[in-house]
Amino acid sequence: MTTTHPSTAMSRRQLLVLGLLLASQFMLAVDFSILNVALPTVGAGLGFAEADLQWIATAFGLCAAGFTLLFGRFGDYIGRRRMFLIGMAALGIASLVGGLATSPAVLLTARVAQGLATAAVTPAGLSLLTTSFPEGPLRAKALGLNSVMMSTGFTAGAILGGVLTDLLSWRWAFLVNVPVAALVVVLAPMLLTDSADREHSRLDVLGSVLVTTGLLSLVYGVTRAGEYGPTDPWAGATVLLVIALLAGFWQAERRHSHPLVPTAILRRRTIGWGNAAGFVTFAMESSLVFLLTLYLQHVLGLNPLQTGLTLGAMGLGAIIGGSVGPRVIATVGVRRSLAGGLLVQAVFTALLVALGPATGWIWLIVVATFLGAIGHVCVIVGFMVAATSGLPDHEQGLATGLATMTQQVGVAMGVPVMSAVATMAGSLESLNALRVAIAVDATVVAVAALLVATQLRTERPAAASQEERLPASV
Template sequence: MSRRQLLVLALLLASQFMLAVDFSILNVALPTVGAGLGFTPANLQWIATSFALCAAGFTLLFGRIGDYVGRRRMFLIGMAALGIASLVGGLATTPAMLLAARVAQGLATAAVTPAGLSLLTTSFPEGPLRSRALGLNSVMMSTGFTAGAILGGVLTDLLSWRWAFLVNVPVAAIVLVLAPMLLTDSADRERSPLDVPGAILVTSGLLALVFGVTRAGELGWSDGWAVLSLVAAVVLLGTFWRTEGRHTHPLVPTAILRRRTIGWGNVAGFVTFATESSLVFLLTLYLQHVLHLNPLQTGLTLGGLGLGAILGGMAGPRVIAAAGVRRTLAGGLIVQAAFTALLVLLGTAAGWVWVVAGVAFLGAIGHVCVIVGFMVAATSGLPDHEQGLATGLATMTQQVGVAMGVPLMSAVATAAGSLEALGSLRVAIGVNAVVVAVTAVLVGTQLRAEPAAVTEVEESVPATV
């Protein structure tokens, strides 16, 4: 990489890391935040839900808008909005003020993440440099989620929950100073009219889907609003798919989704993000309610996830070069499933904390190999002017997976008894492992025909990183 490419990479990776941290940094601090601002127990979950709804629901739309107005401009606008929203959240004095800040953070994340990933893919040509950059980006996404839990515990215990917001402000300011000097938007902008009906349908459908699953995870599948939201999501997304096939300038050309690498790559990405984020949630409950660790000890125990993610990000391009995208996706999912399944044996003795740390470390290697393969498959073989669409789809997969994983596994554990009971947590962990294993089989058998562009990427990835 040239010196300029290294600087661009460092800037974009720092931005993606910060965005990933925001997904989990408040998880361990929610009770403290609620007590400090006067949230009722019933409304406390909206601190997390409001962010996840907006981050997942608007990602595809904002990714496509970036194709029209410019990814660099969208990145800068979103980063400025994120800094302002984080400042408002850190200074919040009422529940309404905090929730407004979380909504704004979610919208900013939906704008910055696909724009940043588009700038990353268009800054490096297909081949070894892009694969290396995507591998490092995968490390940042995975370790950011884990680091958020650790950082949230540290800041809450040592300073205040407000620093979970305020820590974003100086980072956003630095990015806003450096980005105009380093980033260029080399891709041609989309000139066709924006598919407004499609944008409304897919955004509404995603919002209904995430809200319905979240509601079901909290109140059960018999909740009326959960059922109504899920039915609405099916209708809206089904209508979106039908109308896109007939639209002259669709928001998402259905032909792209029919490509095996993009379709099955996004399936693998969705499952690995949903199951790994929910596994972190389940292990957090286990460590705090069964082994009675405090938030800081819990975060440090799960720190092995970050180390495993670094090794997975380094190994991912090498595995793709040696085995191909299909085998990398299927093999990484098998590794993740195998080590997740071992956690079904968890007990009440204090020594199990070392098992959790070791298994989390090893499982994370497979998890991030899947993310690298997913990102290569989802962004290869497309012209630069469609990178906003491709990265918007990939980012939507990531955001929706993270947003839906926790409530889905919460619903499984609750159906089995209680979120605080060891037996219920074992059941949820077992279901988690089965879902990953089934996906590995499907990806391994269905993702057969790979476009020449992806094959060329595999052949050109160097054997070392």
């Protein structure tokens, strides 16, 4: 008779907590992509000008990325569970407003509210996840499943958006959130506990203003460059503003007694290079979905439902990547896992440069995105483990806030950057231009793999050295 080692066995309560948090993270990931294939239908239904359609996605991405770090820190002050509940309630209300919207202004207001709610819920949910499971194999397993939910949610959003738009109405892309959010709000108080002590120090107001404004400006500037080209004067001015704001933020953090982000944590290689790997994998994989959507709809002429189903292979690859990721990390360490996963993602992205104008090339998309997604999710698992290891519970809000900010900013920036690349190479409807953008995507991921392999000096994320651990007073 075999027995399960206690360090890898979840209790019934932990399973229920895990299920609740994974469901919420899946819904948040779906929201990033569920409207992408439905944008023309939404625009026609509410009277959006064609040039303004991208703001339906941008308004959400701006707020989700810009406020994540600040709201993650708020969770340390008011409690992660309370922040999680406030965010989920706000998400349900915002989704209801969006589903009932009768004008562009109301819809964009709902998207802003959804983005703010996502910025509150995601780091709080991730903090609750990491503090519910002890560091080591059990936490790695939970983070692996969480990574599956994030990646498959993004892919499922494209499929679900196509299904709902074709069979019902684009409004259900909003309304589907309402019952899920309501159920989570009812169950969360009964299942979730906030084990970490709350922060009682003075809030770093200056740092909060500088980093939030800097992130908002960064995402806006990149989006503007993607829409109007890198020579747009507003895009250039925004880049200069971002540099000034983030430089000011760094100086403010060095001087504050209780900074929003202690500079010591940013100097840790696991935090710095782990977040760098996470940023690249999120940005380039989300932009690849965007580029392939353009290819399938504009070059091959598929409808939204057919497009979503074709990209469904990524979801299956993500499930496999999430299940094998923790085992790979336990076997070879976080550095090799991150570098290897990035390399797999780069290789199978590069194969898509061969895509041609005939529908027979769909088989290459199915195979390459399936295998590439395995590497992509292995990177996400390694990134989450590296970004949250070796820290006490009361600093998990900061660590998960940084990790979530990396995810949100990566997803928000990847699409406009690759859109700008494709536009400079021709147009978003040109096969040759899409090939160029896909090649750039693969190259960026390959360079990241090389840098992580040579710069991230750690082997076992669950066993951070004593020198790497930050004191609880930081």
